[in-house]
Amino acid sequence: xxxxxTTKRTASDLGPRRLRADNINPHVKAAKYAVRGELAVKAExxxxxxxxxxxxxxxxxxxxANIGNPQQLDQKPITFFRQVLSLLENxxxxxxxxxxxxxxxxxxxxxxxxxxxxxxxxxxxxxxxxQGAPLIRESVARFIEERDGFPAxxxxxxxxxGASSGVSTLLNVICHAANAGVLVPIPQYPLYTATLSLLDAxxxxxxxxxxxxxxxxxxxxxxxxxxxxxxxTEVRAIVVINPGNPTGASLSPEDIKSVLDVAAxxxxxxxADEVYQTNVFVGEFTSFKKRLRQxxxxxxxxxxxxxxxxxxxxxxxxxxECGHRGGYFELVGFDPLxxxxxxxxxxxxxxxxxxxxxxxxxxxxxxxxxxxSYELYAKEYNGISEGLRKRALALYEAFKQMEGVECQExxxxxxxxxxxxxxxxxxxxxxxxxxxxxxxxxxRLLDATGVCVVPxxxxxxxxxxxxxxxxxxxxxxxxxxxIVKFHAEFMAKYK
Amino acid sequence: xxxxxTTKRTASDLGPRRLRADNINPHVKAAKYAVRGELAVKAExxxxxxxxxxxxxxxxxxxxANIGNPQQLDQKPITFFRQVLSLLENxxxxxxxxxxxxxxxxxxxxxxxxxxxxxxxxxxxxxxxxQGAPLIRESVARFIEERDGFPAxxxxxxxxxGASSGVSTLLNVICHAANAGVLVPIPQYPLYTATLSLLDAxxxxxxxxxxxxxxxxxxxxxxxxxxxxxxxTEVRAIVVINPGNPTGASLSPEDIKSVLDVAAxxxxxxxADEVYQTNVFVGEFTSFKKRLRQxxxxxxxxxxxxxxxxxxxxxxxxxxECGHRGGYFELVGFDPLxxxxxxxxxxxxxxxxxxxxxxxxxxxxxxxxxxxSYELYAKEYNGISEGLRKRALALYEAFKQMEGVECQExxxxxxxxxxxxxxxxxxxxxxxxxxxxxxxxxxRLLDATGVCVVPxxxxxxxxxxxxxxxxxxxxxxxxxxxIVKFHAEFMAKYK
Numbered sequence: 001x002x003x004x005x006t007t008k009r010t011a012s013d014l015g016p017r018r019l020r021a022d023n024i025n026p027h028v029k030a031a032k033y034a035v036r037g038e039l040a041v042k043a044e045x046x047x048x049x050x051x052x053x054x055x056x057x058x059x060x061x062x063x064x065a066n067i068g069n070p071q072q073l074d075q076k077p078i079t080f081f082r083q084v085l086s087l088l089e090n091x092x093x094x095x096x097x098x099x100x101x102x103x104x105x106x107x108x109x110x111x112x113x114x115x116x117x118x119x120x121x122x123x124x125x126x127x128x129x130x131q132g133a134p135l136i137r138e139s140v141a142r143f144i145e146e147r148d149g150f151p152a153x154x155x156x157x158x159x160x161x162g163a164s165s166g167v168s169t170l171l172n173v174i175c176h177a178a179n180a181g182v183l184v185p186i187p188q189y190p191l192y193t194a195t196l197s198l199l200d201a202x203x204x205x206x207x208x209x210x211x212x213x214x215x216x217x218x219x220x221x222x223x224x225x226x227x228x229x230x231x232x233t234e235v236r237a238i239v240v241i242n243p244g245n246p247t248g249a250s251l252s253p254e255d256i257k258s259v260l261d262v263a264a265x266x267x268x269x270x271x272a273d274e275v276y277q278t279n280v281f282v283g284e285f286t287s288f289k290k291r292l293r294q295x296x297x298x299x300x301x302x303x304x305x306x307x308x309x310x311x312x313x314x315x316x317x318x319x320x321e322c323g324h325r326g327g328y329f330e331l332v333g334f335d336p337l338x339x340x341x342x343x344x345x346x347x348x349x350x351x352x353x354x355x356x357x358x359x360x361x362x363x364x365x366x367x368x369x370x371x372x373s374y375e376l377y378a379k380e381y382n383g384i385s386e387g388l389r390k391r392a393l394a395l396y397e398a399f400k401q402m403e404g405v406e407c408q409e410x411x412x413x414x415x416x417x418x419x420x421x422x423x424x425x426x427x428x429x430x431x432x433x434x435x436x437x438x439x440x441x442x443x444r445l446l447d448a449t450g451v452c453v454v455p456x457x458x459x460x461x462x463x464x465x466x467x468x469x470x471x472x473x474x475x476x477x478x479x480x481x482x483i484v485k486f487h488a489e490f491m492a493k494y495k
Numbered sequence: 496x497x498x499x500x501t502t503k504r505t506a507s508d509l510g511p512r513r514l515r516a517d518n519i520n521p522h523v524k525a526a527k528y529a530v531r532g533e534l535a536v537k538a539e540x541x542x543x544x545x546x547x548x549x550x551x552x553x554x555x556x557x558x559x560a561n562i563g564n565p566q567q568l569d570q571k572p573i574t575f576f577r578q579v580l581s582l583l584e585n586x587x588x589x590x591x592x593x594x595x596x597x598x599x600x601x602x603x604x605x606x607x608x609x610x611x612x613x614x615x616x617x618x619x620x621x622x623x624x625x626q627g628a629p630l631i632r633e634s635v636a637r638f639i640e641e642r643d644g645f646p647a648x649x650x651x652x653x654x655x656x657g658a659s660s661g662v663s664t665l666l667n668v669i670c671h672a673a674n675a676g677v678l679v680p681i682p683q684y685p686l687y688t689a690t691l692s693l694l695d696a697x698x699x700x701x702x703x704x705x706x707x708x709x710x711x712x713x714x715x716x717x718x719x720x721x722x723x724x725x726x727x728t729e730v731r732a733i734v735v736i737n738p739g740n741p742t743g744a745s746l747s748p749e750d751i752k753s754v755l756d757v758a759a760x761x762x763x764x765x766x767a768d769e770v771y772q773t774n775v776f777v778g779e780f781t782s783f784k785k786r787l788r789q790x791x792x793x794x795x796x797x798x799x800x801x802x803x804x805x806x807x808x809x810x811x812x813x814x815x816e817c818g819h820r821g822g823y824f825e826l827v828g829f830d831p832l833x834x835x836x837x838x839x840x841x842x843x844x845x846x847x848x849x850x851x852x853x854x855x856x857x858x859x860x861x862x863x864x865x866x867x868s869y870e871l872y873a874k875e876y877n878g879i880s881e882g883l884r885k886r887a888l889a890l891y892e893a894f895k896q897m898e899g900v901e902c903q904e905x906x907x908x909x910x911x912x913x914x915x916x917x918x919x920x921x922x923x924x925x926x927x928x929x930x931x932x933x934x935x936x937x938x939r940l941l942d943a944t945g946v947c948v949v950p951x952x953x954x955x956x957x958x959x960x961x962x963x964x965x966x967x968x969x970x971x972x973x974x975x976x977x978i979v980k981f982h983a984e985f986m987a988k989y990k
Binding site for chain 1: 511512513514515516518519520521523524526528530531532539562564565566567572574577578580581582583584585586587588591594598599616617618619620621622623624625656657659660663667668669670671686689690693694731732762763764800802815816817818819820828829830832833835836839840842843844845846847848849850851
C-alpha cells in the first residue's frame, strides 16, 4: 500500500472545474470509513519510509492492526484451496496429473475438485450467472443444511464480491426513502453507517452492553425503535454482527431469539452479518437461520413472516482470503418479487468475481476425513485457529495489566475493543488539536510505536467512553509490548 | 447459468412482510437492465432443457449472442496470462521452476512476472490498497504513457472490479441531486441508464447518427444540453463509449475533439468508456486522454480545466476475461479534494479483486518481442483478433441480404446493431402482447432458433425505429444461417 491520492492543492487546482469537494454528491461526502482513514494512510506513509531506509522513526516496522487482513500479516493460505485455484486459472495443468502429483504434491481430490468446478463455471474468465454459478450455490446450500439442520435452496443464495458488496445490495433495496431507518449496533463495523450515508437513509443506533461482554440488549433495541418512530423514521431492518466486529462478542441462542422476537413483532428485516462464524472461542456459533427455523417449529405462526438475510465470506475465519472478494448471502422468507428486484440489481454489475466464487465453494466444501488432502487441510486450519486464540488471549492479558484499560474477554471474531480512560490533560491536549481523545491516543501510539489501531469513534461508542479496535492477527508479541510501553509513557506524560 | 429466482408467488408469500415489490427502493425498481433480462432468462431456461435431454425444442443449442462474454463461447484465455495467474494462486509452484518448464512449458518470463507481482501484492488473498496495488498502477501508468505519448500518474489511477464498478463509482460521486444530469449516447450500454436510475439522477440522451456509422453528432449534444437546462437539469457530465456499445462505432480524432470542445465550454466531466479500445477494425484507436493532452498543447488555456475519467477493462478485447472482474479508470484534471472523496468511496468496499488487478497488469504489460512467451502470446492474440474481424464481416454480409434489415459497417467493439423494419402486422401482433415490436421479434427469434439477442429498446433508439444487438463472438456461421432463415419466415408470416 502507498499513500492514497494526495489532497495537496496547487494554484492550478482552483480553476473553474465542474466538480469541487463542496458540490459533489453530499452523501458521499458525509460517509465516514475510519478503517482506511487518516491513521491507515499515515501508517502506510511510515511503512514506505521504512522500506526506503528511513532511520529517523522510533520503530523499525509498522504493524497493521487496523484491519482484518490476515494474509498481509502472518496467515498462510490453505494449501488445498490454492492448489485448486491454480488449476482453475490454468486448466492446461490438468493434462499432466502425474507431474502435478510427483513434482508439486497435488492429490487426486485437488484435481477432481478443479475439474468439477471447471465443469460448473466453464471458465473462470467467463461471466457467471449474476447470482453466482449454480453449481457453487448448490454447494453452499448443502453447507448451510449441514450447519443448521434445515433445508437451504440455491435459488435463495446470492454470491457476492465479499460480504461488503452483499450488505450494499441489501441496504440499496431496503432503503426506500430518506426516512428509512436501519437499526445498527454501536459499536459497529463502519460499512453499515457509511452505506446508509450513501443512501441518505437513517442509522438507528442501539448500544451493545460492554459490561456484559458486549451482549445485545433487546431493551436497548426497543427503546431505539420507539425513539426513531417518534422522530418519523420508518425502521425497516436490524443489523446484527455475530460474532461481533469490533467487539468480538458471540451471541447465545437466547440472545438471537430475543432479536428475532423484536423482528417478528416489529416487522424488521434481519441482516445477520455472520462472516466471523468460524472465529468463535467461547461456546459455539448458532446461525440466525437455524434459530429462526427452530422458532418457526416451536411457535407456529409467530415467526412465519420474518425476513432474514445472512452473510458469509471467504475473507475471515481460517480462510482469510480477503483479496479474492468472495462471499454470499442467503435470503430467508423474502417475497419472490423483492428477490427478483435483488437479482436485477446485482445483474447490473454482471457477476461477482468467478475465482472468488470458486473459493466460496472450497470454503464450504473442504476436504473430508479420509480424502487425500484432509490431513494437511486440518493441520493448517487448526493451526490458524489455535494461533488466533493464543494471540487473542495474550493481547487480552496485556490489556488487563494496563492502567485505565478495560477489556472484555475475547469470545470470537478477530478483534479486541478495549475501553481506555485517559487523564484529563490528555483529553485537553486532544481538544487543542481538534480531535476526539481516542483518535489523539491512536495517532500518538502510531507515531511512537508503528502500531496502527482504529479509534473507537470510528465504530461508535457511548458518550464519554473511549476505545480502540485492534486485530490480533499480527505475529509475535513484540508489538503488544510496544503498546504496553507506549501506554505507560502516555499515561505518565499526561498525569 | 440457470433460471434466476422464480417470481411465482404462493399464498404464503402474501403475508405481512416488511418488504414488498411496491415498497422497496423505488430507484432500484425503476432501473432497467435488459442484457440480463427476460430474454436472457428464457434463453437460459432453454439451455437447461436441452442439457436435460428435452427434444421438444426446434433447435439443438442456445447461442448467447446477448452478452459480450467471450469465454462462455469460443474464446480461449491467453496462455501467458493464465500461467502467471496459476503461480499467483499457488506460489508453492515457484519452488520447482524446472518442473514447471519441463512438464508444463512455463517459460522464465512467466516465473519472473509471477515473482514480481507477488512482491507487489504480498498475497492475492490479502486486501490491497483501495485504489489497487501500487506496483500494478505503475504498470498501468506506463501503458497509458506508451499508448498516448503523454505522462500518466499512478496516483490518478483506480483499479476496479471491471469497468462497470468504475462507472458506478464515478456516477455516485458526480450526481449530487435529483436534478443532476449526465449526457448519455443513445443507443447506449444500459449500465449508464440503470446506474442513473439507482442514483435518482437524470439521463440526458443524445442520439448517435445511425446513417453516419453511428457517429457522434456534436449538434445533437448541444441541443440536448439546451433542452435539459430549460427543464432545470444541471448537466454535469457526458458519457462517450468508444468504440461504441451497442453500435460498434469508432470515433475519429476530430469527433473526439468536438466532444472535448463541448466539455470545455459547458464544463462537463467526460466519462470515456474505452473498454473496447483494442477492438478496432477501421482506422486506429485514439484515447480521449491523448486527444485532450494534444489540444491542451495546441490551444493553451482552452482545455485546461476539462475533467476526464477514462475506463478500461480486462473483460473485452483479446483478453476477454470478464469473470475476473478487472479494470481501471484514470482521473485527468480532477480536483484533488474530489479525488480524495473518490478514494474514500472505493475504500468502503476495501479493494477490487486482487487476482483481477494482476490480470490488469498482464493486459497492459504483455510479453515483449524477444521474450520467451512472446511468440505464443502474439499468435493467440492475433488469432482472436482475426476471428472477431471475420465473424463481424460475415454477420454484416448476412444482415445486408436480409429484407428490411440495415446494418452499418462494423468498425469496432464486439457488436452489430442492425435496424429492422417490420411489417405493420408484426407491429400489431407485438402490441397485442403488450410488447415493443423489437422485443417481440427477438423473443420469436429465440423461440424459433435458440439465438438470444437483445432488442434495441434495451439500449434506447430513435422513435419509430427498431434494432437488435448481437455479439459476433459465437463460433461458426450456423447460427447466422438460423437468423437468416427465421427472418425470412417471420417477414413472410406477417406480410
